[in-house]
Amino acid sequence: MTQKITTAIIASSLVLLPFIALAQVGIPCNGPDCTFDSLIQLVNRIIKFLMFGVAVPLAAIGFMFVGAKMALSSNKESAKTEAKEAFGNIIMGFLIMLAAYVVVKTILYAFITDDQKAFMQFMFQ
Numbered sequence: 001m002t003q004k005i006t007t008a009i010i011a012s013s014l015v016l017l018p019f020i021a022l023a024q025v026g027i028p029c030n031g032p033d034c035t036f037d038s039l040i041q042l043v044n045r046i047i048k049f050l051m052f053g054v055a056v057p058l059a060a061i062g063f064m065f066v067g068a069k070m071a072l073s074s075n076k077e078s079a080k081t082e083a084k085e086a087f088g089n090i091i092m093g094f095l096i097m098l099a100a101y102v103v104v105k106t107i108l109y110a111f112i113t114d115d116q117k118a119f120m121q122f123m124f125q
Helices: 002-022 036-072 077-111 114-119
Strands: none
Touching: 036 077
């Protein structure tokens, strides 16, 4: 039992290690130099990391898993149907996430003035 737990901990740490390394998004200020602009930059970096550093690899792993499930269950119709549904769910979730990101960025960009565009330029990079 303890060998299974140890193996699970080691496997989990090996899988999560790249995510932890990529999570170093960096704080854009240093102590008293922090402003509201720095906070917004940090939030934007975290959102981009979660979307493109975590969600994209997870979607790729999901596609690989569903593809393997579909290939290995070639003569089981129920498993094939389940794999197709899972594939559609992964695509739908990923598209909803990207659409929300684009809609929020578009709305923000449409309603800000030229002075605010200079202030918020870091969000639209």
